[in-house]
Each structure stands twice: as structure tokens, then as C-alpha cells.
Amino acid sequence: MKLPLYLLIAAGCAADVRAQSTTIVEFQASVNGGPFLTGSQGAHPGDSIEVRAAVTLTNPAVNILGLASMNMIPTITNWASDSMEFWAIVPDTDIWGHFPPGGPGAHFPDHGRMAPFAASSATSIPTPVLVGTTMNIHGSNANRIAIGQLNRNSSIDGDGSNFFNSGFSQVIVFTYGIQLNSTNLSSRSLSLGVDSPPFTASWYTNPTGSAVNIPLIITNSTLEVTPVPEPTALAALAAGFLLAPRRKRN
Numbered sequence: 001m002k003l004p005l006y007l008l009i010a011a012g013c014a015a016d017v018r019a020q021s022t023t024i025v026e027f028q029a030s031v032n033g034g035p036f037l038t039g040s041q042g043a044h045p046g047d048s049i050e051v052r053a054a055v056t057l058t059n060p061a062v063n064i065l066g067l068a069s070m071n072m073i074p075t076i077t078n079w080a081s082d083s084m085e086f087w088a089i090v091p092d093t094d095i096w097g098h099f100p101p102g103g104p105g106a107h108f109p110d111h112g113r114m115a116p117f118a119a120s121s122a123t124s125i126p127t128p129v130l131v132g133t134t135m136n137i138h139g140s141n142a143n144r145i146a147i148g149q150l151n152r153n154s155s156i157d158g159d160g161s162n163f164f165n166s167g168f169s170q171v172i173v174f175t176y177g178i179q180l181n182s183t184n185l186s187s188r189s190l191s192l193g194v195d196s197p198p199f200t201a202s203w204y205t206n207p208t209g210s211a212v213n214i215p216l217i218i219t220n221s222t223l224e225v226t227p228v229p230e231p232t233a234l235a236a237l238a239a240g241f242l243l244a245p246r247r248k249r250n
Helices: 005-020 231-243
Strands: 022-031 039-043 048-058 066-072 074-076 083-085 127-131 134-138 145-148 171-179 188-194 200-204 211-219 221-225
Touching: 022 039, 022 066, 022 188, 022 200, 022 221, 048 066, 066 211, 074 171, 145 171
Parallel strands: 022 211, 039 221
Antiparallel strands: 022 048, 048 171, 066 145, 066 200, 074 134, 074 188, 083 171, 127 134, 188 221, 200 211
């Protein structure tokens, strides 16, 4: 059976997108209000940590309109009675049919899914679940957090404005906060990432909802938590330095 030419062209475009593009999800951490970084950075007991998932599409094809959806279970390893900052979902619409600023997905106070990445299938409140020493952030989609936005033609507010996110670089889709346990003085390494990462993310190729799956890479962040030396220990260290014999200069 011969396929119509336009179907062959569409299939070829989709294959080309998947072959040349990659979705990168970076888990970035900010310590005590510092810059958001990937990779490894230091922290101390009692520190306040902000974590966000930033999505970037490499080599986006001309027919890609914006991120459609993905599913994940964010995780934090080596949990030690730390605390997680909870969030609540702002109602989808008010009595006049208006969405929150940015569209569905808006949260207070800035934790959880970030607007507009909470379509009708992605509006449940995430739930922290501790498994051993790993904290899992569960959602309602087989325990996965569903990240999704409405297609461009559906992202119209009651006043006619469009809140569709068409970004391809450092698109923030999910955030959470951690308060490190101030009484746990042991050194530990916390890995911020996902459990069983998804293989693909879906990107819109048509304003009415058609999408294509593109391979996905997860980049974790690591917090190296070490206790702050006691003042007496610092004083002893300084005294030892001052009393150490010094080499005479000629």
C-alpha cells in the first residue's frame, strides 16, 4: 500500500527531529539564595536549598513549537530527617474563566510545577515519599510527576491572551525546596535527580496538539554536606598556625 506524499514527508520530518535533537533536563540547586548550579557544590547542616528542573532542547527543528509533556519521579538521596517545603495548587480558573498568571500550573509559594506546565492531566499535588534513605516526590501518574502544558490553540485565557510556553532553553518546569537538618552533623552526599529517568520528552509540532517524542538526558546535581567547624576548633587551628616555627629569611 502506498502512503500519500504528505504522510511520508511528515514521517520524515519527525524522524529527522528525533535524530538531531536531544532533550536535556538539568536539576539545578541554589544554596542559601546563591546561583542555581549543576554538578557538585558544598552545603552545611541547616542550609536552605532550592532545586529546579530546567529543560533545554538542542538543535530544535523549525516545526517544534514548545514542550508538551514528560513524566518523572524527582529524588533526593541520603535523606536524613531533612524537611521539604510543601506547596499548594492555585485553582485552574476563577469564576470568570481566567487562569492564574501564566496559565494552569501556577503555584504558591513558587514550588511544584511551574506555570504553564500543568495541563488537565497534571494538576495533582506532588507527595514526598521516603523509601529507605531516598526521598521520592510522587505524583498521580503511576507515582510520576506529570509535566505538561496545553497545546497552543488551547492555551487561550478568558480575556484572549495566550500563555503557551514556546521556549527551548532553560525552561523551568518544576521546583522544590529543602531545609537541611541542622542537628545532623555527619558528612553526606545528596544527589538531586530522578528515579528511573524517562527515555523521551514530548514536544508539540502542531498548534492543535500533534507532538513528537525526543530522546532525553538527565543531569543531576550533588550537594556535599559537611559540618561547620566549631569556633573552638577554628581557634585551635589558628593558634597552631601562629605557634608553628617559621623559617628565617636570609
